[in-house]
Amino acid sequence: MPAKKGAAEKGGAEKRPAEKDGRRRDANATRAAILESARSAFIASGYEGAGVREIAEGAGVTAMLINRYFGSKEGLFAEVLSTANQRPIIATPETLSAPDRAARIASALLKVTEPEATALDGFLIMLRSISNERAVDIARQVVESHHQKNVTEALSGADAGQRAALLMSLVAGVQIMRQVVGLEALNKGHDAELERLLGDLVARLVDE
Template sequence: MTVPEIEEQRDSPPLRRRNAAATREAILRSALVAFTRHGYDGVGVREIAQQAGVTAMLVNRYFGSKEQLFAEVVEVTFSERTLIADDIASLSRFAAAALVASEPRSVDGFLLMVRSVSNPRATEILRAGIDRHFQRHLVSVLPGAHAHERAALFLSLLAGVRLMQQVMKNPALAAEDESALARPLEAMFQLLIEPPAEEDQPR
């Protein structure tokens, strides 16, 4: 390689910076990890940009603002329903088994939520994302009355167990016999899935 070729290579920006899709993906991946680890208030655009290998100005060019970047992170993270099945017949069993077997990941919607709810605007974005990706789906598949309330309780049970597992690290929820935890969880989920008794339904 000649000296001019070496100098040209040094002066050229990385390939990722010339590729809009790759640059956007790198920023989003950096933000996913950063917001999950540190929460909305715990990290700034500069840190996200640095980990992505770009400038803060470029982050704002692609996403507009930190708030809009967070909203995109929530959308991507919540689009994967890892704990909720589409089939009503397997909903309680799937949720219980997945919940017991779940382990913390570098990108985790629950940890993203827990570490960001101290910020009111982040909470609004998270609440909208939960409604859009989880609660509406549950409401659409739950039979009988009070589907909105039962869907919210279903999600609350999921979140409560995850809190005790991953944040409080309750040793009783790390039992070697996963079935001992999955069975009662499945029963609790099933109570919320089954239609209310006739006397509880609105007239």
């Protein structure tokens, strides 16, 4: 006796929403595609300038699917920033545990901010999103729970949290002045004297 129409569908797995082009992809691939599209959009246009429809188009999905995965544009922005800040490049765990950590931090900072270097994703996203109050709130939470937390734990003393925050401020300041403003005095190349001066400043924060 033939099965009733629809019985097979009822007994099978629930179908996932189709992508814009009709293809289906697994949840991890969809999530990764959305994050990559959002990363590019937030880098180019900041929080306010990047639209959910634009991000969805870049990922090959619908705007509804973005809300399903991340809840909202705010949730997506927080996830992108969190992902960009998960792996420190300047104040890495290895660098923070080294006896010459101040010199290493200074060297790494100058290397990633050289004129021909591409600015770090997290830095660009925050820089281009500072006009939005909610984006700033999210950025602060991400910095405090990632870089600042890691640096604070690596330092000693009751004022470790403040010194970690000052180090983050120093790093951001050098990034802005070298890569955005382009101060001539800071863009004479990666010379030893500049590295020594910067290392002395960093040492005041991490070696006390």
